[in-house]
Amino acid sequence: MSKSRSAPDFVIIFATLFLLGIGIVMVYSASAIVAQKFNDPFFFAKRQLIFALLGITSMYLTMNLDYWIWKRWAKIGFYASIGLLILVLVIGIEVNGSKSWLGIGAFGIQPGEFAKLGVVAFLARWLSDNQKQIVQFRKGLVPALAIPAVCFGLIMLQPDLGTGTVLMGTALVMIFAAGAKISHFAGLGVLGLAGFVGLVLSAPYRIKRITSFLDPWQDPLNTGYQIIQSLYAIGPGGLFGLGLGQSRQKHFYLPEPYNDFIFSVIAEELGFVGGSLVLLLFLLLLWRGMRTAITAPDLFGSLLALGIIGMIAIQVVINVGVVTGMFPVTGITLPFLSYGGSSLTLMLTGVGVLLNISRFSR
Amino acid sequence: MRVSNVTVRRRIFVALVIGIVLYTALITRLGYVQLVQGPWLQDKALKLWNRNIPFEAKRGRILDRNGDELVTNISVPTVMAIPVQLEDARETARKLAVILGQDEEKVYKDITKREMINRVPGGRKISTEKAKQIQELNLPGIEVVEDTQRFYPHGTMAAHLLGFTGIDNQGLTGLERLYDEYLKGQPGYVSYLADARGKSMPGGEEQYVAPVDGMDMYLTIDSTIQSFIERELDQAMVAYQPDDVLAIAMNPKTGEILGMGSRPTFQPDRYKDYPSEVYNRNLPIWKTYEPGSTFKIVTLAAALNEGVVSLNEGFYDPGYIVVAGKRLRCWKRQGHGQETMLEVVENSCNPGFVTMGQRLQKERLFDYIKKFGFGQKTGIDLIGEENGLLFHMNRVGPVELGTTSFGQGVSVTPIQQMAAVAAAINGGKLMKPYVAKEWRDSVTHDVVGRTLPTEVRQVITPETSAKVRYALESVVARGTGNKAYIEGYRVGGKTGTAQKVKNGRYVNGEYIVSFIGFAPADDPQILVYFAVDNPKALAFGGLIAAPSVKSIIESSLQHMGVPKRKNGIAREYNPALGQTRYVEVPNMVGLSMQEVVTTYDTLPLVVSGKGTHVISQSPAPGVKIEEGSKIRIHLGDKSAD
CATH class of the missing domain: 3.30.10.20 (Trypsin Inhibitor V; Chain A)
Structure with missing residues (x-):
């Protein structure tokens, strides 16, 4: 296993730090008004800066920690994830109707965020060890699916549809890349659709979410409220935006504008130009990340890199899709930009792993 | 142990392509929302952000032709609540409820409504004592602000004409309602962008649009003449205890109403204390009834204009006239005997007027009646005018022609009679009566608009009109209208007594007695009509209404500074000279x-x-x-x- 390490992918570092910088500035801009209740307009920005520094430190460490170590730690990480997910159901703190926070001192952590990385690492290990069986249904696909499904089930008990969707989506991308049969995927697609319909029928509030996304003006005060407020931010932004700090919708119209709806504030203040820049940076990241996955020296490295970059990409698509009204409202953060400790530090840790893999590119 | 293979790499590449497609879709969607839907969303969002704090405009005053204030505004305290500033809403509601005499729960609900500023139930236009009590409580979030209310310096004067306003100072009846648009002005506002909690967004520009106060309305009414009318109305009510009584004074040349009133009346600022019939019915334009003998002026004017009679032609009245086998009686049983047509008018001799009608024939008579404006609204700028009713032409036989000639079987409004008689004496022009004379800016007092006299049509020739004036002056000087005679003022006029009709039948013992008079006969300045409905004291016609008209005309002409004449028709018997x-x-x-x-x-x-x-x-x-x-x-x- 003695490979010669070269320099990490500079483009990934550049895109990540650029996004992180935009994120800190925009968290400040978006939260300054809301933070007045703490008598400190920098309340959220200061914390985000601390998280970013923590995350960059973690990224630097993992960037220099050769990624095979994660194959060893994957099993423990996975079981720890399951443990935390069960714990959060017992002693978790309920925020906005879902039990997704474990309080530790002044900061809380979200086991769901941790579980996403745990599943990616463990699935990469299992798939690379059992790649020959993946074309089989019972010996390959079913156990491969079982790994994310356990965590998905626990997350849906909180419930946290956003995190669950990202986790399951990432896992499916990895299983697909590992070589699963296309016919199996088609079958899964039908099954998934049936499951989706079942979920919707079992909880009527989900129907409302769907219809509100199809036509938010139908019920502008309740189900359509968040989408409409987001569109009121993005639409008036126009080509160049209202200018940094000039958002109107952050004045209590957008729910937590520094969090899930930060992209709305970016598009409002920096316009189509700023919004596109953010998306192009993510595109750059996607391209370099995927390139890292393709050129990784072994299958574990490939799948691990794919899992990390896939997770980021899926979150970006869902988050931006929600705030621009393409998808129904699902609570999911925008990587590197949204405020949040667990999300940011773990994302940067993931990027560190990705960077380490890039150092072994063939 | 390299296990990575081509399939894996190809599939990762597929995932990359899908990712690129999805990202492209996001950028496209972003561009669509920002660049295509942007302006539309901006409009909708502005409605969400924009808040207006209204500033009420001051309602225009109503003044008489000489600038005497008839309706003006006074400040009254009003209590408002600002919910976000309330400290103890429960306690505040309890205290307010006690002072305002309201239900505590209702007060609580209303003041805590999620608005920027709320009205407090029962807190509008309150007394200064209550306002002081509330101010002394020093309740946070409760403000006593100035609101305005209409004030009537002359009390009930011209109440029906002026009308009144509601709680929001909106015109509800009368001129207040008809000219509400001009009087109310344009409310102003401060507009600003508000955050989701209703506070002004920092950096958002504020815009102040000043209210435009309503215009002042100057009426054709002369408050002095109006006060003479009100005085006579009150006296008639006391003296005769009638069902109602009404009066109008008009400039016969222009159609300007100089005064108008009726009893029963009401206090405009306490209109709720009166039955709705009292304040909704403006009798001088609403009431329809048989005019009686005053209508003979129309017959006379038509007959003279068509040349079918002349005033000095002879006529014999045996006390009746037979029409289609039916005897139509003269009011004087034994008849007036041999007389001239002028004396027919002086004596109000029914057979004489039937003869005039017969000579005109029904088509011509009714044509004149319509040309004089009967059967249709005069179009005066007041609310609630009635049409009146004429015989259907195909139902007019010789009898109907005869009775119409002396004012029976038609139904008219007082204002129609005014317009018609004015046309008969002013040179033949039917003028549209009006009340609103001038609009002025309430600040600069510059004239903004003015109503000019409107001639509807020429009905009779000026020469005919002069003859009518002469005949009517003669009625007062020598005939049935002598109670209206004023030395030196050449009063012309005509009495009228008509039996009341209810449900299509005459009511026994109930009459409307009236008099219409004008002066001076050589150049009429004022035309006055006075009608008393069902006087309880049993005195009739010229005895009741004529003295009231005389009094109004005499006071008014002196007030208007009209010089006395010397060349009038001499009175046959002048009590002032001791003649009896x-x-x-x-x-x-x-x-x-x-x-x-x-x-x-x-x-x-x-x-x-x-x-x-x-x-x-x-x-x-x-x-x-x-x-x-x-x-x-x-x-x-x-x-x-």
């Missing part, structure tokens, strides 16, 4: 009350007993008495004769 007129007591025994009332409306009668006919009288028929002496009649059911 003696009249022969007519025989009224056996006559019905209706005949007595329509016939002897210039005689002061004292009635006793109950019944439909006169069974005895004192003094006896044929006795000569001083004019104005009372004649006693006793009523009973008709004896078998």
Whole structure:
């Protein structure tokens, strides 16, 4: 296993730090008004800066920690994830109707965020060890699916549809890349659709979410409220935006504008130009990340890199899709930009792993 | 142990492509929302952000033609609540409820509504004592602000004309409602962008649009003449206890209403204390009834204009005229005998007027009636005018033609009579009556708008009109209208007495007595109509209405500074010079009350007993008495004769 390490992918570092910088500035801009209740307009920005520094430190460490170590730690990480997910159901703190926070001192952590990385690492290990069986249904696909499904089930008990969707989506991308049969995927697609319909029928509030996304003006005060407020931010932004700090919708119209709806504030203040820049940076990241996955020296490295970059990409698509009204409202953060400790530090840790893999590119 | 293979790499590449496609879709969607939907979303969002704090405009005043204030504004305290500033909403509501006499729960609900500022129930336009009590409580979030309310310096004067406003100072009746648009002005506001909690967004620009106060309205009314009218109305109410009484004064040349009023009346700022019929019915334009003899002016004007009679032609009245086999009686049973057509007018002789109608024939008579404006609204700028009713042409036979000639069988409004008589005496022009004369800016007092007199049509020639004036002056100087005579003012006029009609039938014993008069006859400055409905004291016609008209005209002409004339028609008997007129007591025994009332409306009668006919009288028929002496009649059911 003695490979010669070269320099990490500079483009990934550049895109990540650029996004992180935009994120800190925009968290400040978006939260300054809301933070007045703490008598400190920098309340959220200061914390985000601390998280970013923590995350960059973690990224630097993992960037220099050769990624095979994660194959060893994957099993423990996975079981720890399951443990935390069960714990959060017992002693978790309920925020906005879902039990997704474990309080530790002044900061809380979200086991769901941790579980996403745990599943990616463990699935990469299992798939690379059992790649020959993946074309089989019972010996390959079913156990491969079982790994994310356990965590998905626990997350849906909180419930946290956003995190669950990202986790399951990432896992499916990895299983697909590992070589699963296309016919199996088609079958899964039908099954998934049936499951989706079942979920919707079992909880009527989900129907409302769907219809509100199809036509938010139908019920502008309740189900359509968040989408409409987001569109009121993005639409008036126009080509160049209202200018940094000039958002109107952050004045209590957008729910937590520094969090899930930060992209709305970016598009409002920096316009189509700023919004596109953010998306192009993510595109750059996607391209370099995927390139890292393709050129990784072994299958574990490939799948691990794919899992990390896939997770980021899926979150970006869902988050931006929600705030621009393409998808129904699902609570999911925008990587590197949204405020949040667990999300940011773990994302940067993931990027560190990705960077380490890039150092072994063939 | 490299296990990575081509399939894996190809599939990762597929995932990359899908990722690129999805990202491209996001950028496209972003561009669509920002660049295509942007302006539309901006409009909708502005509605969400934009808040207006209204500033009420001051309502325009209403003044008379000389600038005397008829309706003005006063400041009154109003209590408002600002929910976000309330400290203890429960306690605040409790205290307010006690002072304002409201339900505590309702007060609590209203003041805590999620608005920027709320009204407090029962807190609008309160007394200064209550306002002071509330201010002394020093409740956070409760403000006593200035609101305005209409004030009527002259009390009930011209109440029907002016109308009144509601709690929001919106015009509800009368001129207040008709001209609400001009009077109310344009409210101003401060507009600003608000955050989701209703506070002003920092950096958002504020825009102040000042309210435009309503315009001041100057009426054609002269408050002095109006006060003469109000005085006469009140006196008539006391003296005769009628069902109602109404009066109008007008400039006959222009159609400007100088005064208008009726009883019962009301206090505009306390209109809720009165039945709605009282404040909703403006009698001078709403009431329709048979005009009686005042209508003969129309017949006379038409006959003179068509040249079918001349004033000095002779006529013999035997006391009746036979029309289509039916006897239409003159009010004077024994008839006026041989007389001139001028005397026909002076004596208000029915057969004479039937003759005029017959010579005109029904088409021409009714054509004149319509040209004089009957059967349709005059178009005066007041709310609630009625049409009146004329015979259908195909239902007019010789009898209907005859009765119409002396004012029976038609139904008209007082204002129609005013317009028609004005046309008959002003040179022949039918003028549209009006009340709003001028609009002025409430700050600069510059004239913004003015109503000019509107000529509807020329009805008769100026020459005919001069003859009508002469004939009517003669009625007052020498005939049935003598109670309206004013030395030196050349009053012309005509009495009228009409039986009331209810549900299509005449009501026994109930009459509307009226007089219409103008002066000076050589150049009419004022035309006055006065009508008393069902006077309880049994005196009739010219005796009741004519003195009121005389009083209004005399006071008004002096007020207007109209010089006295010298060349008027001399009075036959002038009490001022100690001349006394003696009249022969007519025989009224056996006559019905209706005949007595329509016939002897210039005689002061004292009635006793109950019944439909006169069974005895004192003094006896044929006795000569001083004019104005009372004649006693006793009523009973008709004896078998």
